[in-house]
Amino acid sequence: MSTADRILFWPRLLLSALRAQAAYRGAFVLSIAAMVLNDGVWLVFWWLYFSRFPVVHGWRLTDIAALWAIGATAIGLTHGLLGNLPRLAQLIMQGELDVYLSLPKSALPHLLLSRVHVANLGDVVFGPMVFLLLLHPTPARTGLFLLAVLLSAAIFFAFTLIVHTTTFYLGRADLLAEQVSISMVTFSTYPSPIFQGALRVLLFTVLPAGFIDTMPISVLRAPDPRFIAATAGFAVLLNALALLFWHRGLRRYESGNLFQARL
C-alpha cells in the first residue's frame, strides 16, 4: 500500500463514520438541524441584548457573532467529527479501546475518526454559516477566520483529551471530564473582557477558554501577531502535553469485558 493510500485512509475512515451515522437519515438530518436551531437561539438572545446595550467592554454584536462562528466551528470539528473525543473517558473506563489497540493503526486517530457525533455536526454547519452570512467574508477575513478556528480547535482538542485521559490515572473521571468540558465550552461563548482578576488568569491557564474568547478581537477584528503567536505556542504545548498524557496513560489501561459493538 502506498503512502498516499495510507494518508487517504483517515478521510476514508471519517467518511465511513459519517455513513454509519447517516444510516438513519431522518434522525441524522433532524439532529443537525436541532443543533443549528439551538445555536441560532443563542445568537438571537445576544442580538436582543445588544439591541439594548450596543457596546459591552468594546464588544459589538458582530464580535459575539464572530465568537459563536469560531467557537461553534471549532467545537463541531473536535466534538462532532472526532465523535469519540467527548466519550473518551467512558471508552477508557469501559475497556473499549481494545478494538483500536488490536488493529495496526495508530490508536488515537483511529478511535477519534471512527465515530461522528451527529448533534455537534450542526455546529460545523452553524459556524461557517454565521461567518458567511453576517461577518462580511473577504479572502483576508476568511483566512483569519480559518486561523482562529484552527487555533480554537487545537486548544479544545488538547484540553478535552487531557481531561478525558485523566481516567487512566484516576480510574473513573467521566463525570469530571464532562463537567470540565462543559465549563470550557460555556466560558468560550462570552466576551473575554467580562472576566477579570483571578478568573481571567484561570481562563488563560487551567481552563484556557480565554484564548478562544479573545479570537474575535485579536484575530478577526484587529489581528494581533503577538496574541496569535502566543496562542499558537500555547496550543502546541497543550497538544504535546495531551499526547504525553495519552501515551503514558495507555500503559495504565486496564481494558474490560463488556459486550461491545462498534457504533
Add this chain to the structure above:
Amino acid sequence: MLAVQTERLAKVFERRKGRQRQSHLAVDSVDLAIDQGEAVAFIGPNGAGKSTTIKMLTGILHPSAGSAEVLGLVPWKSRQRLALQIGTVFGQRSQLWFHLPAGDTLRLLAAIYDLPGPLAKSRTAELVERFALQDLLSVPVRKLSLGQRMRFEIAASLLHKPKVLFLDEPTVGLDVIAKAEVREVVREANRDGATIFLTSHDAGDIESIARRAIVIDRGRIVFDDKVSQLRRQWLTDKVVELRSEEEVEPPDIPGVHVEKVSRYGLRLRFSAQDLPVRQVIGQLLERYPVHDITISDPPLESVIAAIYQGQAVPK
C-alpha cells in the same frame, strides 16, 4: 521457531477500596512457549487470567512484570507492527461497524491492514466464498445474526493471513451449526500454518480445534500438555458402560458410583486412583453375563467442570 514466548509474565491491577489501595494479581509468572503452527487451548475458570494474558500478548495491556515475545516482537512495544501479523477475535467485542454493510466493513479492515487494492479484493473474495458470505455483504452488521456476525468477524481477522490467531471465546452464544462452521474455519487456518491460541469454555471448541491445552487458574499455569492427557490426568475417573445378556440389578461395589441403570445396561463411574480398573471389571464380569463392556475417560466437559470447581491439580 516459537510463535509465542513468555517468561514470568505478570499483571497486577490496582483497585481502590475506600482510601485503601488493593492489588489484584490477575496473571502470576506465566511461562509459555508455543511453536509456530500449534493449536493451543488456553483454558480456566472466569477470572483465571486468560483474557488478561491474551491482551498482554496482543499489546493491548502492558504487563506489570516479566517478558513476552510474539513472532519475535514485544507486543506492547511493537503493537502496530505485531498487529499486521496477528489476528484477534474477541467473541464479546466486535471489530465490525454496527451500522455499515458488512462488505464495507471488510473493505475498511483491508485498508486498516494496509492490503493493496488488488490483493484486498482477491483476499476478500476468497474469504467471502469460503465463509459463504456473498448474500450478506450488503446487509448492515446490526441486522446479521450472531452466527453470521461471527463468520464476518473471523473472516475479517483472516484478511491479512495472520501468522498467529488469538481467539477469545469465538463461539460464545452461537448455535450448534454456527459453532461447527467457526471450528472448521479455525482448523483450516491452522492447517494453512497459522498458530492458534484459543480461549473457550466450550469443550467442543477445545476438542475440535486444539491439540495442546494449557490450564490457568488464579493467574498461574497449572497444566500444560496434550488435550488427551488433560482428560486422563485431571480426572482419574473411569466410566464403564456395561450391556448384560440378562436383566441387571445395580451392583453394590464400594467406591463405584452408579450413574444410570436400564433393563439390560449400566453406566458406572469410579476413581481409578482409589480402585484398580481390573478389580472393578473383574467383579462386574463375575456378577453379570456381560454382552458388551466399554471403559472410557470422562467427557472433556466433566474435566472442565472439575477444573472450574477447583478440584485438585493433577500430578
